[in-house]
Amino acid sequence: MTTSGSRTIGRPRNWNRFAVLLCAYAASLAYSLVLAGATHNIPTIWTSNAIVIVALMVLGRRQGVVFLLVSSLVHMAIELAVGEPMRFVLTVTVLDDIQTFGTAVLLRRMGVPNRVRDPKSLLALIAASSLLTAASSIVVSSLLAVSAGHHFLLGWSEWTTSNVMGVALVLPMALIMLDRRHRQGFHVGRLEAILTPLMVLAFSAVIFTLDMDYRALLFAPVMLAAFRGGPRAVAIVVTASVAVAIPAVLHRTGVAMPSALTPLRQVLIFHIVLYVVAILAALAIGRQARLQALLVRRSAVARAAQARAQAANRAKSEFVATISHEIRTPLNSILGFATLVADDPSLSSENRRRLDLVSRAGHSLAEIVGDLLDFAKVEAGRLDLSLTPTSPAALLRDAMAIIAPEAAAKGLYLHTQFEGDVDAPLALDETRLRQVLLNLLANAVKFTRDGGVVARLTAGPSPGALRFEINDTGIGIAPEVQARLFQRFSQADSSISRSYGGTGLGLAISKALVSAMNGEIGVESQLDHGARFWITLTAKACDPAAQAAGCCPAPETAPERAARVLLVDDHPMNRELGVALLTLIGCEVATASDGAQALEAVTAGSFDLVLMDVHMPGMDGLTATRAIRALSSPAATVPIIALSADVLPEQIARCRAAGMDDHVPKPIRREELFAAVARALEGRSAEPAPQKIA
Missing domain, CATH: 1.10.1760 (Arp2/3 complex 21 kDa subunit ARPC3)
Structure with a gap:
């Protein structure tokens, strides 16, 4: 075909x-x-x-x-x-x-x-x-x-x-x-295409009829044709010039053999020289014009490819955000109710063990989702740090305590070593640094069968300088594969994921987080001789006086007296879980199942705080928040906290742009929820309690 x-x-x-x-x-x-x-x-x-x-x-x-x-x-x-x-x-x-x-x-x-x-x-x-x-x-x-x-x-x-x-x-x-290709890059108007050959014809007729000594003047219009029309224009005007020049010379010299032959040969040789010079210039100009046209086309192709890549990246981000939301929403109920049930003193030991397995599986799934979201942020270059006064030693002890049950289950020892002033508070992103340490400690425990893990923290010698070292007695890492450990979806070999599990994103995310802190991360290891992962970074000191001046504000404590809170969520399980958690800290809770009910409740009642879901049928959380902020009553200033599985930076930015004051991600961790509620309720005034909506 x-x-x-x-x-x-x-x-x-x-x-x-x-x-x-x-x-x-x-x-x-x-x-x-x-x-x-x-x-x-x-x-x-x-x-x-x-x-x-x-x-x-x-x-x-x-x-x-x-x-x-x-x-x-x-x-x-x-x-x-x-x-x-x-x-x-x-x-x-x-x-x-x-x-x-x-x-x-x-x-x-x-x-x-x-x-x-x-x-x-x-x-x-x-x-x-x-x-x-x-x-x-x-x-x-x-x-x-x-x-x-x-x-x-x-x-x-x-x-x-x-x-x-x-x-x-x-x-x-x-x-x-x-050759049609010689048209590329040259755009001559119809009038110019007619006048240029006519001008050359006139020049040739006059020059070769009157005096051939002025034939060099033909170079001007022919070179103009070369610059304006390229090789094709040169071929046309030189052909026209030759066609006129020969009869003109014959007319001037007569037709006698000796008198006509020499001028004719001079005319022909001149036109060959004229043609070669002009066509060489035209070819060079044409090549430049074609290269420019090629550059324009390739630039257009590159812009189109960039636009497609950006569209694909946006589609990927939207897909990750959607999947994250759909997974985090049920996880919120699973983990939240598992925590509440675990507080029941009448729970049997066997049921408590089973509940612990459910909780561990839920947290594992939440970590995978978190890794995927963190990786999406790393690729988009949107990692933000939140500095708070943090004791490096306390942070490491906390991470070791979290990993201790897993190490004990495998019969491994955990030791911590400190050197220098490791308890002095520094301006650190506690959450992100803990995430990196937990990843390194979890890997150390995962890949160690016998022996144990030693975590060492050194402060100094320069102010604010820290070095964390995680040493294990595990399977080790061959030198040839160490270079790719910090690449995405990378593990030492394909059998690692089958034997130990994991996404292969943890170390890539850890490297990105440490780099965002202006630090470095590395590894030293030999096969079958354990591994040493290290982190070096420098943080600013954050003493109590500087903290009071606003160096890195400390998190607020929970409210001291009952507060009136409106919880808005379209999922009944999420409302039940939220009521249970907020009741634990002494809040009086009213609920609403969509944005329209929330707007009605805020308009009619008097609340100290609104906890607002984002995705709801009918009026969503963002629209409801804008409507509340547009009220003419004092209710327009009520603090509003987003409770949402939307955790990407641009999604959080949309919440704040709509008028929300804070954001608590799902699955809800009670500590994060309590801290956000405490920040929102600071300085509230006592007012009558609202009626329950649903």
């Missing part, structure tokens, strides 16, 4: 070329014969052979043969029309066909290109075609002389000169005019 399609497209184009070349052949032959008749057979320029060579080079094999036969008939018809005898016409036609066919075949065998795209191909074409035409013209002229009963070499120089001049000029011109 492809071949058929290409033939369907190519045939009309080739036949169009066939027709154009045949018309050009007839015109050039008639022009040369008219000049010869007007000058009593003084050789001027023979261009028709160049047209036949071009046709044999650019047309297909069959079309080339047909063109050769048709052009022969045209040749004979025109020669007979001007009164030449049949024998001479047949001889000249056959010899011309042999000459042109042989020249075209030899040019192909020599590897001469049939397109002129650069100075090298131009010079190669002119040189090769001129040499072949000169050699074949000597043979043809000699055979014609012998057939007419003259001396073997009679008239060979005049015949050869006219043929070589015609081929040297017309062959590259015709190839350039047939």
